[in-house]
Amino acid sequence: MKFNTVKRHFKEGARNTWRNGWMTVASVGAVTTTLILVGVFLVLMLNLNHIAGELEKDVQIKALVEITAEEIDVDQIEEEISGISGVQSIEFLTKEEELENLMESMGDQGQAWGLYEQDNPLNDAFVVKATDPLETERIANEIEQIDSIYRVNYGQEYVDSLFKFNEYARNIGLALIISLVFTAIFLISNTIKITILARKKEIGIMKLVGATNNFIRWPFFVEGMLLGVFGSLLPIAVILVGYYFLTQNLDILQQFDFVTILPFYPFAIQVSALIIGIGATIGVWGSLMSVRKFLKV
Amino acid sequence: MKFNTVKRHFKEGARNTWRNGWMTVASVGAVTTTLILVGVFLVLMLNLNHIAGELEKDVQIKALVEITAEEIDVDQIEEEISGISGVQSIEFLTKEEELENLMESMGDQGQAWGLYEQDNPLNDAFVVKATDPLETERIANEIEQIDSIYRVNYGQEYVDSLFKFNEYARNIGLALIISLVFTAIFLISNTIKITILARKKEIGIMKLVGATNNFIRWPFFVEGMLLGVFGSLLPIAVILVGYYFLTQNLDILQQFDFVTILPFYPFAIQVSALIIGIGATIGVWGSLMSVRKFLKV
Amino acid sequence: MIEMQDVYMTYPNGVVALNGVNVTIEQGEFVYIVGPSGAGKSTFTKMLFRETVPTDGTVQVNNKDLIKLKWKEVPYFRRNIGVVYQDFRLLPKLTVYENIAFALEVIEETPKNIRKRVMSVLDQVGLKNKARFIPDELSGGEQQRVAIARAMVNRPALLIADEPTGNLDPDTSWEIMSILEEINASGTTILMATHSKEIVNTVKKRVIAMEDGRIVRDEHRGEYGYEI
């Protein structure tokens, strides 16, 4: 292909985009709407995933030490625990600290128990965190094997619920985002297909004048790309501006202390790049797929 | 308009739908995809809203009675509380019942406190529920005014968080579903518009042969309705079958005890009716809007 | 029937297609319009059923002032005029039968009458056996004959034919001409833009010759030719 021909294809593609007027507007509109949808959900899902991860990081194992255990034991237990693979951090709490925490967490009612400080019925404990929260159960079980550990507690019910819930939420979120992307692919290529169906006759004429399939395809390639790129502009603007605004007004969210969101940079930029990538790819793909139908003339 | 003409318009509309072949397939495809999206989100959002409501219903006020209060007081207090507007139910708990509940909720560790049963430091309490959960705060304040009430507790922090979170979730959900419906309207009418743009010439010819605008419009009305209705069929099937399957396999969800979902009947039926309504309306509307452009010939 | 006064037509791209046309045509006349390619013949005919509106001047057809005609009235006005377009303008997705029937459906004829009339004109133009074909399945001449059939199916008071024999062989052309003469004999005004010297010189009628958007000759029982 000569350079002049390459130039011609690009010029022609751009010109067709312009000449198709309403059709172009309609296509770009469809791309825009669909990509805004995809973009907003992507941002939402990735942040929910992030929050789920934060919640999981809070999970900790409480290993209660036998009341009979001596000081000397504690160091050794700590060593044994840190010998287990996947342990991230270990913290030791005396039973006095425990009682204090308990009283605090119970608020006013808890004060009543203060009277019993001298006769503390609680145990000393280790608070252990796993590197991968999902390994919590295994590590807890291993800790339980240690002789001087009286009982291990990691809020089994809550943690199991949390992990299960997060797993479902993640799967549903993934399924949602995947089906949304496929929906986008379908809707965009579908719209482009219709605009090209309307040009069936023109493609037939080109073939009769001796144009090869590639010669016909190239301007459509350019046109599809332009439709995709133009259609990505507004969604990207929405995401960048919207997300920036969100990160600047986090005080609303901070009322729920477990909520932190992904930082604007690089997250919003990455999503934007993804959006324009999806737009251009589907544009080109939809365009070429539809044109293919008419090339056998 | 004569009856024969009415018949003709319906026949013509159906025939055009059939004759437009690929265009019809593409339009119906777009309608289908969009309405599945709307349908699934509608089902999701309405159920989340329902769950949020259930959570709010669980909110209760615990009013601790002064330790000095005599039996006779309790009846009177109960009367006073039930005199407050918006109170739905009142339950009285003795301090013994309270301790039991506490011990139960603390699991193994709680057993240790059993030793102190004889010297129970807790108070008798009333558990009060509000008819409208959002009124919880007001009612709690009013209860606190009662003389023999030592302290009122409704998990302020948790409840405030819950209400705020639900409010945000509801608003976001509503915004989402509204923008999704608008997206659907845009995408569907946009697709239909393109298929009609491709028939600009034909509409011009009809006008030249002496057809009035209404004569041209009617078959497009029928066609738009058919596109909308055909496009609703798969979404409705997906919702009915999917939701039925979901309600039959609730055991997965029951792992989270706070989750209950809306019953299949009438909920799924209502959503289906809404879907076909949206489909047909947008189909007709999109069709007539696009045809309007070409009628001034 | 038709009266044009000082009609000018400048297309948006600046082409002056009609440059001061004055003409009167009586009910029942048969008029040829001749002239070189691009003279303005088609533009002239398009004025008469308001496909285009002149940039200046007045056009009166059937006692209706076309410049003042309301949008709502245009379809009703057009129903009294049959038009054979130079580029046929058949509805591509309708069969031959349906294309012709369309002109009767818009005036809400009964299905029975529609059937009778359509089959009758199809017979006249010799396409009875192609009634169920769509335009793309027809030869050029066959399409042209469908266009002619559609124009005359509702017995209009005025029949405008733009180059109706351009794609027809001489024999078929003569057949069409005899149909047009027959229709004309029954009172229909006929306006026919044509390039056929043979037809114009054989079937002698009034000839309006155009050149560069102007009428350069207007003769009863005239000959083909558009030089002054």
Place this chain on the structure above:
Amino acid sequence: MIEMQDVYMTYPNGVVALNGVNVTIEQGEFVYIVGPSGAGKSTFTKMLFRETVPTDGTVQVNNKDLIKLKWKEVPYFRRNIGVVYQDFRLLPKLTVYENIAFALEVIEETPKNIRKRVMSVLDQVGLKNKARFIPDELSGGEQQRVAIARAMVNRPALLIADEPTGNLDPDTSWEIMSILEEINASGTTILMATHSKEIVNTVKKRVIAMEDGRIVRDEHRGEYGYEI
């Protein structure tokens, strides 16, 4: 140059458009194809650049067996053939200039040569001043001349013209005929389907007469007419 043997063509709807056609045309010939409407003239020409493929028989053009021609080769094969379609087939969104230039762009001519050639053929058909118009802004005859210009712009070895003067006045028709004769004189084979008795009888060439999908007469320096 062209050789057809026992060619049959039945369209999907059952119409037999060619019913056993045998013909040989040598390089450099000028051949008229005449016959009544629907005789199969256009179908015959469409065989030659493989717009349609016969249901039976063999077609050889430029020493290429068109039945065995691979899809990939078709565009290259077509570049040696210029075609004037009965329905013009101009690209509606391209200007006159771009429509004609397209035939040169596909063979990757240099922009300079494209410009030169296009302006030269536009001059020949008398449309230099309409180069920037789109087809819809042209009269019927002007569109036809653009189609003729496009067919001859890349100096094909074979020029097929289906009714190239159907929308042209006699004067312009003669101009086109003289251009075709000129091209023919320089070695191009010309095949022209026509209804113009006057042209066929004046510019005497080989005449192939068709009727009902069959060749009923094949005469050198023949006259118009297709009765046996």
